[in-house]
Amino acid sequence: MWRGPALAYNPAMQDPAPADAAPATPAPPPPAAAAPRKHVNRPPKIDLDTASYRVPSGKAIQLSDYATRDDGGLEKIVGKDEFHLLRHRLVALQENLYAESKRALLVVFQAMDAGGKDSTTKAVFGPVDPAGCKVKSFKAPNSEELGHDFLWRVHANVPKKGYIGVFNRSHYEDAVTVAVKKLCPEDVWEHRVEHINHFERLLHTEGTQVVKFFLHISKDYQKKRLQRRLDRPDKHWKFNPADLEERARWGKYQERYAEVFSETSKKDAPWYIIPAERRWYRNLLVTKVLVDLLEKMDPKPPKADFDPKSIVIE
Ligand code: ATP
Ligand code: MG
Numbered sequence: 001m002w003r004g005p006a007l008a009y010n011p012a013m014q015d016p017a018p019a020d021a022a023p024a025t026p027a028p029p030p031p032a033a034a035a036p037r038k039h040v041n042r043p044p045k046i047d048l049d050t051a052s053y054r055v056p057s058g059k060a061i062q063l064s065d066y067a068t069r070d071d072g073g074l075e076k077i078v079g080k081d082e083f084h085l086l087r088h089r090l091v092a093l094q095e096n097l098y099a100e101s102k103r104a105l106l107v108v109f110q111a112m113d114a115g116g117k118d119s120t121t122k123a124v125f126g127p128v129d130p131a132g133c134k135v136k137s138f139k140a141p142n143s144e145e146l147g148h149d150f151l152w153r154v155h156a157n158v159p160k161k162g163y164i165g166v167f168n169r170s171h172y173e174d175a176v177t178v179a180v181k182k183l184c185p186e187d188v189w190e191h192r193v194e195h196i197n198h199f200e201r202l203l204h205t206e207g208t209q210v211v212k213f214f215l216h217i218s219k220d221y222q223k224k225r226l227q228r229r230l231d232r233p234d235k236h237w238k239f240n241p242a243d244l245e246e247r248a249r250w251g252k253y254q255e256r257y258a259e260v261f262s263e264t265s266k267k268d269a270p271w272y273i274i275p276a277e278r279r280w281y282r283n284l285l286v287t288k289v290l291v292d293l294l295e296k297m298d299p300k301p302p303k304a305d306f307d308p309k310s311i312v313i314e
Pocket of ligand 1: 113
């Protein structure tokens with residue numbers, strides 16, 4: 001990314017037109033200069049505390065104690081401005097993570113249907129360089145995947161060093177959905193939380209930071225969002241009648257999620273329960289957690305093993 005002064009457009013540098021050339025068409029407008037990244041090094045404008053959304057490790061929780069709609073006392077216009085500032089920072093940090101290529105970041109999103117996993121991913125990671133960021137959506141496992149242990153397909157999709165990996169649903173389906181719907185015997189799924197903790201610990205010690213977000217909505221809000229998918233023809237493709245079966249199990253999902261969160265929220269792989277009904281605040285919180293984490297990781301591009309001043313480009 002160009003960080004120096006804007007390059008001036010110099011028409012004199014164009015090849016001269018031959019004498020018999022057809023009448024010249026008007027010159028194309030000068031290329032737009034790269035916009036300076038004015039937000040990148042500015043400190044955040046507001047002091048946003050994300051700790052209260054983090055699930056304490058090992059402490060039993062109830063999802064009903066966590067807000068689904070919040071604004072942190074901020075005005076929308078202020079929150080959105082801060083979000084844009086932080087997102088610029090995220091883009092710059094991802095570039096350094098890629099340049100360093102020694103560590104990775106795994107971001108997990110879980111939610112009830114219509115909780116906003118897709119739109120959060122789009123809003124937060126949209127401007128991040130797609131060459132260093134990979135999104136993986138986990139659907140119900142196919143027969144090949146079911147023929148292996150539940151982490152087989154997950155491990156194959158964790159980000160490699162230098163990358164940010166985003167999981168839209170994840171191995172947590174195997175501890176939550178599978179338990180709620182009794183898709184395998186209890187003596188199999190009951191061990192999964194323990195396997196997940198070992199797996200995430202392995203990732204951490206091998207250089208992959210893990211952070212997990214539950215996009216928390218109320219049952220009423222889900223109704224509105226699902227109804228919107230029915231009301232708008234352009235959203236019909238998003239409606240899945242099977243979502244209504246999951247909706248009927250709302251209470252069981254909330255209970256099981258709460259159990260799993262308190263057992264798997266660790267210092268190095270925390271869960272955040274994000275109030276997701278105000279989308280601007282949801283995006284702001286998620287981005288803030290990611291920027292804080294990446295700033296702590298402090299990825300650095302490798303130092304040049306040559307003296308740039310000694311090199312002359314002819
Ligand atoms: P949208 O929000 O757009 O509906 P989605 O993530 O719900 O996206 P779908 O294709 O509608 O995508 O649903 C995926 C389904 O796959 C979910 O019902 C989820 O519970 C299920 N699923 C994912 N992983 C597993 C798993 N390991 N075991 C059982 N079911 C799973
Ligand atoms: Mg769905």
